[in-house]
Amino acid sequence: MNFCRVVFPINLEPLLYSCREDNSNLIKPGMLVTAPVRNSSKRGIVTEIVNTQTLDNIKFIEKIHGSEPLFSKNMLKLLKWMSEYYLVNQGTILKNILPGEFFELSSPSLKNKDKLKLPDLESYNNIPEFDINPILNLFLKSLKKDVYQSYLLYAHSRNIEYSFILGILDNFRNIIILCPEISIVETLYPLLKKSFGERVCQYHSGLSKPQKILSIERIVSGKSDIVIGTRHAVFTPFKKVSLIAVLNEHSSFYKLEKIPFYNIRDIAVMRGYYEKSVVLLSSISPSIESLHNCMSGKYNLLKPDIHINRPKIRIIDTRYGTFLKSGISRSVIESALNSINRGNKVMFVLNKKGYASVVHCDDCGYIQKCVNCGIPLTVDKKIHALKCRYCNYSLSPVPEQCGRCKGYNLQMLGTGTQRIQEELESLTGFKTIRIDSDIASGRKALKSLLSSISSDDIRIIIGTKLMTSRIITLNEFSKAIILNADSFLNFPDFRASEKAYQEFVSIADKISFDGELLVQTRMPQNYLFKYLKKYDYISFIKEELKRRRELNYPPFSKLVLIKFRSGHNIFEKIEDISKKANKNLQILGPFKSTEKQKDNEFSLLLKSSDRKILHETAKIFLNAFKQDKKTELWINVDPLHI
Template identity: 30%
Template sequence: MYADIAFPLKLHSLTYKIPEGASTDIEGRIVKASIGGRPALGLVVSVSAEPPVAKKKFREIEEVYGRFGSKAALPLILWLADYHVSTIGMALKTCFFEEAAALMQSGLVPSETDETQAAQGFYASMLYHAGSTKNELSLLADTVSGIKDNSKGIVALAPETVRLDQIAGALRAIFGERLCVLHGRLTKKKRMSAIERIISGDADVIAGTRSAVFAPLSNVSFISVAGEHSQSYKGEEGIRYNGRDVAVMRGFIEKSPVLLSSVCPSLESVYNSRTGKYVALNAKGFRIKGAGPMFADAVRSAVEGQQEVVRPKIEIINLQKRETISPAIIKQAKNIFSAGGRFLFLVNRQGYSLIRCDECGFMPRCGRCLVPMAFTKNNRVLRCGYCGETKPGFSVCPDCKSAKLSFFGAGTEKVKEEVERLLHAEALVIEKKHGRASAGEDMSGSSFVVGTSYARRKSKEQVFDGAAYLNIDAIVFQPDFRADEKAFQEIMELVQVIRPDSKIYLQTGDARRPLWNNLRHYDFGAFYDYELAQRKSLGYPPFSRTALLVVKSKSAVPGLQESVYSAVSSVSFPGLEILGPIERPPSGKAYRQQFHILLKAKDSRILHKASRSILGNLDGMKDVEAFADTNPYKI
């Protein structure tokens, strides 16, 4: 008998011989075997009577340990690798396999754990459009409280650590020591301790960020995804999975219900609820097919118990040329300050401003990313907002030597300067510095806060008495079919930290855009109707599937462009649309060349076949990396 074993390496599975007399019931189990002359821990993905290829001698499995996670863990790993056009080895690296395997080998956790049928025993994905993030938290807490006596194995995902703290606090009050928190900032020691508690069965309620969806529980009876629309669930390294989509698939495989919630659900999830794939919990008389009375009653009671939400008014300001902050916004901020309140100014650009020569039109751009660099007045340097590259500032144009330079497109430094000049009070700047985490600034004592969207995310429970988004056009004018959706979601997130009896101001150079009217009236239905109609006419998700293939090199590879074109031109499938390849600025300082290929198809199977074919054509090229980003968030 033979076993195909996957190792947590960038490899496909390898075939080994099962020793004579050993049990052949080892699929899904952790084993020790030699690879490259060294012992390694891997996962048995399949067992067969005959080897896949004729070979005189196969290496033998050296030792067999326990099962990795539940019986559904292996199907989930295989799906993860297949759907994201990657290797099983890379999928293993994604899902806490190395920690679990090391613990089993050391004997710190039992090789065999009790596995019973999940308490719910049915699958359904449910979507709840919450009036506020507090409603989301309340819905989750009320639901799990109603099923806690008949549930073993709960996973609750949060998009960011701020939301995670709130969710973990609520679950700890319900489940006590059964709770375990998993997120990317845990030290290796703390992560190993958390996985040990999960595998041993001491913790069966998991609260965490994106990767916690892979918690190696022996049973899963309920999964929740708060803020399901959030970009934070989409990975940008390794296998580029979406935590929300993995949660739905894990629920399907484990036969467990999945609760998706958001203050502004993604267009894909809204479409799925409209077409019946998800249960729309906001609909009157909703029915969860297959649910037992206890679970159905718990969800219905939780939904009916949500309080009606009052939101702040949204006012659209048609920005005049040369204005950084509209007089109407300054007037409102002054009134709030006089009353002892607090005002938030948001602008998604760090530094002072962009700079341009009035004579020849020269704008300094990043040599790597090719985007305009922002001038930082404090240290008089130019900085790229993407890669962090810096250049010395200048007082005369490097091209034509003219001294006629204009500053435009205000950043946080300039907004702070304007606020302090016009309002005669100090403003605190909150922004995430490139390449390192920001310190834990306290905003509670500041009347005026200036920042990027990071300031909004960091606000926690701190509520402002008013806010202004000064450059919302920077989102909606991006060449991205999701631009309006991202803007709507960004403003709905901002609403969560503003008092309901106050105002939010949106400055724009195009006040006639349909998006603004929908935002002013909180008309989600009209917004979704319009966006879905636009997407359908253009053939974009959710009416098609997309994959972004990225090819990059750390050195200048001769003929790379021709090789990429050749790899793409030889692939053709019915219903497949290929856009590109196009050369793009390299992502990361280590790379010299980068190409993007966007694939579109209504049938995901066609999309995956085409992706594998193109990547296969590029396989083996020296110094070249190529990977697929299925359902990319950034194009």
């Protein structure tokens, strides 16, 4: 009698099952089967065939779906690697990499509202032509058949990045193109469809369930061999992938910020390694990790020798000059008005939503705080209330009297997007659009706001990173103003400078080549601005690497972030385990949560240049609390946010 192990999309490791004699020869690793688990029948994936002695009380496989494996052997290897690397069981990994639609390959016909509508191609700006043939030919000549090869394309603009991708597809079959945002998928999909027809399908969370099932059926049947999508598309069930392209590879959207905390960029590289295929990472400002991999010889760097005109970058020193209450320099306002009066559009970027930061008492210095979380409440003028950004507690109306000294000398400190919008409309007389998470609470609302940007009567757009990350239309703005650049740089994160540079360059890429990016800062002497003004990203990276090396931060070390939440006090136990840890490991913490509601929530940061030591230590913590039903534990390998 044969046995097999089956992994289900639930929080379990693979389980052992018996194969009936009449179908034991039909079952192969990677096949989709139905088997009993937890008093019900579920679909799962066969991970391996086990030849062992007859065992008692082993349940039988109930049904085999299809005659061929849904998962290739290489995909099973990837599943196992992810489980080991991210310290999560295979069932949890499977649940997160394959949504339910992958287990429902017989679908009802699409209703009219579910049919994929191809946008009017005329409404999309054609990607400008660049002479990318030299770097394209260099790339194609370097390719070897059935050999893993990884490349990093450092493009000077997204137009070059997209042109390169479109230029190489004819040389491959079974292609996965990954995008960090649905908006990028929706921009490139019609261009791909125009060139490659039915070979192309898309897969992302914006599709309805029938649309997703249709895309999966097209992939499994071989009708579509070019898949463009967001994170989950990296797990497309091709038997053999020849190219995986990761666009905007530096984007933090590729990192899943919940269990199992995987990074799609790294998984794409590992899948390429197992499949012996080509992996192409691309960005206009690549991640430090990827550039360091080029310097160490792990990746091949592709840098097109193309001269393009770029917007001028001007640094505004906010220590001097005259300013409005909102903190906007008068010279910035004058520059923006000049552009608007010439019929151009201007973008104002602020890394803070709301009206103002806090209500401050000038008499006693008191700031109104949340009664639940203990953090300062921010002003939301739309509902005329103070609001907590953690738990949504609100205090309405905004107090006119200090909560501590009962004085009336209250001031609104700081500036949010609402306040900027109010002041700009008052000063200029022009209608504005504001895009932040307060006003664009859902995908449809956000899409509607973004589409209205192209309206002729809109000259001023104000928003947060939510806006800048979603705007795809290039060169529609003549000017962009970053109002609080220091909030990017002062964020408590060792990656703050890298992320700030990437954000600033991304904004500049959305401005017309003869336009201008104005950056307000109280720290014009910061080394970032020296390189930013010249678009000298490589020199910036070299200096940033020098600083990272001195502090032993990635890419010169590896990190694991562990978070604990418990119904009882576990602080001493965490400290005790930490003291006994490997001496070649640096442990920062445990740090207690600053929120009042989370008295027994702690975080711990492990840092080491030895990946094996990191994983062994994380497993010690995991096993120490495994039987504690009152304690939850999350392990985040290679965290982007600490």
